[in-house]
Amino acid sequence: QVHLAESGGGLVQPGGSLTLSCAVSGGTFSSYAMGWFRQAPGKEREFVAAISWRGGHTYPGESVKDRFTISRDNAKNSAYLQMNMLKPEDTAVYYCAAGLIPQASRVDEYVYWGQGTQVTVSS
Numbered sequence: 001q002v003h004l005a006e007s008g009g010g011l012v013q014p015g016g017s018l019t020l021s022c023a024v025s026g027g028t029f030s031s032y033a034m035g036w037f038r039q040a041p042g043k044e045r046e047f048v049a050a051i052s053w054r055g056g057h058t059y060p061g062e063s064v065k066d067r068f069t070i071s072r073d074n075a076k077n078s079a080y081l082q083m084n085m086l087k088p089e090d091t092a093v094y095y096c097a098a099g100l101i102p103q104a105s106r107v108d109e110y111v112y113w114g115q116g117t118q119v120t121v122s123s
Helices: none
Strands: 003-007 010-012 018-025 033-039 046-051 058-060 068-073 078-083 092-099 110-113 117-121
Touching (some): 003 092, 003 110, 018 092, 018 117, 033 068, 033 078, 046 068, 046 078, 078 092
Antiparallel strands (some): 003 018, 018 078, 033 046, 046 058, 068 078, 092 110, 092 117
């Protein structure tokens, strides 16, 4: 059973930065493409970014392009989301997900999900 655990969420001021981590266990991490999604109250889960199996290709969502960076370390079985220039509208629960399609941006294209970590951007 593949298990994903996010960490690194919290409260940050507008314009600040935060790095989320996703630790993966129970599977062969390098065989999965990884993605980050977010969900704000009352809204659908939104694609944030994806990364290919070895990290050679990244696919940021339009809403976070130039501010967020996805990365991974296959030696540590972990994926990351570096978030810069945060805005109040970035407030959401952030989820990491593992799947088989490197450019996947839909929820139903991912197989495994973490429980999420809350990010709140507020002064």
